[in-house]
Amino acid sequence: MPNLKDLKNRIASVKNTRKITKAMQMVAAAKLRRAQEAAEQSRPYTERFNAVMGGLAASVGGSGSAPKLLSGTGSDQVQLLVVMTSERGLCGGFNTNIVKKAKTHAAKLIADGKDVKILTVGKKGRDQMKREFGQYSVGHVDLTDVKRIGYTDAQGIAKDVLARFDADEFDVATIFFAQFVNVVTQIPTAQQIIPASFEAPEVDATATLYDYEPSEEAILADLLPRGVATAIFSALLENGASEQGARMSAMDNATRNAGEMIDKLTIQYNRSRQAVITNELIEIISGAEAL
């Protein structure tokens, strides 16, 4: 049986842990609110952008002159997987879930005889992918120094991806991130960004016919790279909110577990204290009786 001093130390240390996890939960809650706000504020842009792109893509996409970013290279041999995860751990299954999704996808592609290239965003994903798929890695984007995800960060990643595409390094690009539903639910998602697919708006008779300045094709060529950046940006924001949500619930669980542990240890401590007292009493009484 552990002695009283050990138990006391143990309780003190678990109490400290609970304080830390409680604080982390609070920080995550505050950050989550900010991340959610950022995600909400970017939504009008993304929605309108996709609506316009959908219309453009529907009208130009059919013709043979559609840009490669939209129509694809005509092959799907080389696949680029962009795995987006967080820079920090202690957020439950958040990173593992994304990586698992990406790994299943990669394994399936390899089994189909495709070439796989992996670009990781976020340290945790890189570390986890390295074990099994290290040899497929083509690069890593570090966002450790980024406090608040801005559009420029997404543009940086998009530029990297597009440069590889222009150099014919891959045919299809897919991003992996966690879609934020609520604090307890984040869905790991795979989204194909190159060739781009936009939901075509429902074509009805009242659809507006737009004038295009300059030409439809020129606008499309100008906007498609931006579309990649926009998709990456909204994925980053979703990821940011998901990460904080996951951390919040993980830390909430940890706090609760610590509380339970403290209760258990306290009971154990009290029992052993009483046992010690009883023992002492027995010793004293039996000593007195012997006289």
Place this chain on the structure above:
Amino acid sequence: MADTMQFDLVSPEKSLASGPVTAVQIPGADGDMTVMPLHAPTITTLRPGVLRVEASAGTTEYVVTGGFAEINAEGVSVLAERAIAKGDMTADDMASMVADARAELNNVKEVFDNQPGPVDDAAKLLADMVAMGDEIGLSAK
């Protein structure tokens, strides 16, 4: 005839302005254009420049870099990659934007080995940036 229309200015990071306006001057890729209510539906890309919004409350000006504008029966939506209210624009912002454009030009020159297309585009972007700087009185040194 309607004398105002709905105007929205959104950047990827946030929505900057929304409300009824009487006219919007857009720095289109093919030249400036002023949009008033009942304008023909148009989609145009933007060059770096000044976006002038006239509402009943007065005129507001924004500095925008690339993006596009959608004009339809309901009004105008400007989706700018970067948009800053003109008053908030500082010489440092300007300098960094021009520096970015210049770096891009040099980069493109190297990558594309002076092929006319992309290099011209980047050069135009830089020229537009500088012109915009002159217009708002924050010329880059």
